[in-house]
Amino acid sequence: MARSSKTRFAVLGMLTLRPMSGYELREEIAGSIGYFWSESFGQLYPTLRVLEADGLVIPERHAGEGRGRTTFAITRAGRDALVDWLGTEVESLTPDRNELLLKLFFARRLAPQTLGAHLSHHREALEAQHEQYLRVEAAVAADRSPDQPFWLATIRYGLAMTEAGLAWNRATTSTLLPDREGQHGSHPAS
Amino acid sequence: MARSSKTRFAVLGMLTLRPMSGYELREEIAGSIGYFWSESFGQLYPTLRVLEADGLVIPERHAGEGRGRTTFAITRAGRDALVDWLGTEVESLTPDRNELLLKLFFARRLAPQTLGAHLSHHREALEAQHEQYLRVEAAVAADRSPDQPFWLATIRYGLAMTEAGLAWNRATTSTLLPDREGQHGSHPAS
DNA sequence: TGCGTAATATATCTGGCAGATATATAGTCG
DNA sequence: CGACTATATATCTGCCAGATATATTACGCA
Incomplete structure (x- = not known):
């Protein structure tokens, strides 16, 4: 097993604040935890689909208001998965490339x-x-x-x-x- | 253009110290610049082949002594490429994920x-x-x-x-x- | 002498991830 | 009404770490 994805948990964590679309997630992450964490669209959209398939988030389609968009809300199972991960030992103090x-x-x-x-x-x-x-x-x-x-x-x-x-x-x-x-x-x- | 590979230059830099095999490079990198730089075999061997194709390193086959191994020596063109890169602006103070x-x-x-x-x-x-x-x-x-x-x-x-x-x-x-x-x-x- | 183990050596594969790019719509300001 | 910006979703390339596979050599120990 290679290092496991932490994008999942960054997304789940942000969704505990409020339901968000992929675009909002990117903005919120950059504006709050951006100084020690980053996520790209290339990771966010596939991750949201996986989280949805695992039942950790549920999509909510907004059609009427303005242009169409889909926000994602964290589920009870999603909160449990987040708390489980928060308790696991921090991996790898791998020295970052400088x-x-x-x-x-x-x-x-x-x-x-x-x-x-x-x-x-x-x-x-x-x-x-x-x-x-x-x-x-x-x-x-x-x-x-x-x-x-x-x-x-x-x-x-x-x-x-x-x-x-x-x-x-x-x-x-x-x-x-x-x-x-x-x-x-x-x-x-x- | 995505971010360009810096493995090339880490390898060229280490080869200014002495000719080394892929295995030695890995050991030397871990033992000297390992606290701010890392390279994996998965990167080193393909990179050595590319550097060889570009004429920046030359392989030297050692058959007689012990088991066979191949060390790589940096060429004049390799030194020039290294110095050119050393002078380019440092990319991205991208906040590392923590x-x-x-x-x-x-x-x-x-x-x-x-x-x-x-x-x-x-x-x-x-x-x-x-x-x-x-x-x-x-x-x-x-x-x-x-x-x-x-x-x-x-x-x-x-x-x-x-x-x-x-x-x-x-x-x-x-x-x-x-x-x-x-x-x-x-x-x-x- | 032989056995296990560690070090040397080369190579490949999977999957995480950043950055670039493509495309479209909605709002705003002039 | 046209340009520009923000919102929104999606995909592709390429870099890279970590795991795994496979030999061979050296060494300690029994």
Whole structure:
């Protein structure tokens, strides 16, 4: 058995919030758990069909209102399957592939300004992410719900990782690049 | 065009160190860049054939010594292709899927001791990783080579991330779990 | 001497998954 | 009323991990 699909459970989890169409699922996932989980249409639609066949979701056809669409509601069996999976041990702390580190590992062959561009690009991406996470944190903190402490914990993971990444980026930049002008990206640091 | 294969460049990069067989490549990758990159046989052997067809590596057949094996050496064109790729912008800071966070996001439905087990498991895995990274850092720091500063930078990324993960784990555990005995894993903390 | 086991070595198959692409309709703004 | 954007569903390609299959060599141990 290869690694089993987790798309099923991401979908079931999102459908505990409310019934959604495939398109809405994609939007909601990107807008809530998007910073640590992603799903593509190529996975969502086939998965919805399988979940339907397994009786874990039921389709609800909406014809009258506007254009036709089909939302899916989670069933009792679907909730049970979700809770079962939530209790199973987290698989594989498989180290994720990191292209920046792969390039850095062989960077002796690289011109210093190119290395500087890679690091600047990384820093800018992390800074943008960090600002976004701060906004999400404020939004979650404002809205009191039974899920709130858990949602805060996940967003704080994102904050912790981006902050650590930025600190590493600063240390690495000053270690690997000789001090000089013009090593920064589009907007200068501090 | 979908995302392009980076296996090619991981292989070319490793072959700049010395000629290797498919099996050796797998071992060397796991033992050096394994904490941020992985390759499977299912990728390596087809990739080696493609690289050979493209003239980026040349096979060298070893018949006499022990059992037969084929090592691959990087060519001049292979080195050029590697350097070209090293200079291209790093693709996609795509947020990696994190199963622990997905479970945590829906953890309101989870018994506290199960949540505690997930967090303990995570902490133990990170602690083991951190110790291993410290050993790698010491080994790299001891051996002076032109690659050393770059290899140190990558291993320090691993250290920074595991340390941040451990700090988050501690904060999250004390926030989400009511204080009581028996919430720890096999060996107690401090 | 022989047996089991681990390491070396090569190869293939299944299934998960991202990203691209195709297609169509509904609402909005000018 | 035309352009553009959002909603909505679906499929295809290709990358990739993990599992599995199959030999051969080396080594420890009895």
